[in-house]
Amino acid sequence: MNPLLKIRGLKKTFPLTSGIFRKASGHITAVDGVDLDIFADETLGLVGESGCGKTTLSKIILALEEADAGSVLFDQTDIRKARGVELAKLRKGIQVVFQDPFGSLNPRKRVGSIIEEPMIIHNEGTKRERREKTRELMSMVGLHEDMLDRYPHEFSGGQRQRICIARALAVHPRLLICDEPVSALDVSIQAQVINLLVDLQKKLNLSYLFISHNLSVVGYISHRIAVMYKGRIVELSQADSLFSRPLHPYTKCLMEAVPEPVPGRAKGFGYVKKGEGGLSGSLTGCPYQPLCPQATELCSKESPRFEEKEQGHFVACHRAG
């Protein structure tokens, strides 16, 4: 089966500047040779800490950011090479829901016209058809149709996120990029939005790239999960096997750091090392090696290859297996 989205060897670096003349003083590799596939009707979870390149990766997929190297094939067309009408068509197929439901809705527009806007941009239907479709979308995401003429500030955080989802679905996308869609919401509202996303996926045959730093949310919603560290995918596997048998030390560290709602299960934080692992220039060897409790000499010399250690379970680590 051909994947819906096929990413190969994707690279993106940002220059680091210093001083008042913005002199280049180095560079940050935000995305460092990423290969990923997203299949139809699939939810791929992407986890990692802030600054690991998750958002940059999603921006490249949305053609909002220009990559340095590699290819992004959506339905076998390269997003990086597409221009004009072709690019517009690709963009229609990939929509996005952002983290902050307060910042991503125009406060001066009514909800109805916010949801309608993507249809206007992509020349869909007559004015009447668009209004009809807007009502349909509102009820699909669980909002009352009468709320059409209200402004965003009249809605709560969860409802605003529903509006964002309705807007993203207005032009029948096949891939929805959800960039931390529930991190800003309370736990009971978060559950409502997650249920909505799961429900919509079944109804509309959507694929999701679900980006989050919350492992329990990602574990619940994803079919497969990719773990990102310093611009690289370090582990990729089915959700179940990632949770039952994490192979990469960084994945183990992440899982150990999540406080479980079970008292008395004292956390050793054995893998959680002190020290700041910020993005730096190119490293030799494994990027996690300075913080890794299992690191050997080999790890500092040679970058590990991203290999399939078990059926469908890929990992980039010399010590895994």
Place this chain on the structure above:
Amino acid sequence: MNTGKEHHPSKKSTPAVESKGALLEIQDLHTHFHTPEGVVRALSGVDLRLNEGRTLGIVGESGCGKTVLALTILRLIPQPPGRIAKGKIFFQGVDLLSLDDKGIREIRGNKISMIFQEPMTSLNPVFTIGSQIEEVIALHQPHLATTRRQARDVTVQMLDMVGISSPGKRIDDYPHQLSGGMCQRIMIAMALACKPSLMIADEPTTALDVTTQAQILSLMKDLKDETGTSIILVTHDLGVVANSCDEVAVMYTGHVVEYAGIESIFASPLHPYTKGLMRSIPTIEARKRGEILHTIPGNVPMGKDVPQGCTFNNRCEEVMDICRKEYPPVFVPAEGHSVRCWRYRR
């Protein structure tokens, strides 16, 4: 609403705690906000007790009054529109609400300190972190810092204590040169600079990554063991609560609806709201079983939307007739476990 004895839930906590005595005791606390739309009762009758050396978790969704409670204790509520309408806050035997401005200023930062949610915005961007910590010391503990050199030495010690590597160098950094986790460490250093008896942490790790969160939580735990400071930890993350608190108060629409020791609240949550919160947490096991996530329908009501009777009645699965008429008093169905829910009327 006063139901006499039952009104002080924490008095019935574990015996080991009782001997130590209460550091903070809040009685029937009401904080109101006067808005053009009417009076918003952000706190409507909170009773709480915190013993020395303990960590009290305050959980609930946004808009339930957690932060207002924290700010009320330090009298940081902007007045107007806010007003502390009623109640008493005894801290080491002194009612904080009866103190004048000078009196409360001696408590703030000195005996009770606060850590806010956003470390980046809580620090002044145009001063070095060193000068900001020195300022706290010079203001509250002048005897520790008679000279600038001395103040600097104390500051370096503080930075070292909260786990900042090479503190002698970092002391001259500006907040923007530090990561979020490091900024939060600085905030903790500032909060601990005066060796307070009580530290109020309002969502201290919400803005941080899980790994950084784990570090900050274990740092707070270590420092608590070292200095004996009591902590009030305001959070919406039940996982954080389970890992760092001794007692938990669950808040909803300005009331403490359930109060218990950490073990008993997770083993047997009583209030339908607490149960709902716990069941809304997604897990991979739930997905394997093909379960749909449990949700609490609706939103936290605000202002005039707050229903009559029990304020949770419009979202509650176990609602009864009486819930629509009268707000429940405190019931104590088990030792040290109190709840405001008609279900537990004997």
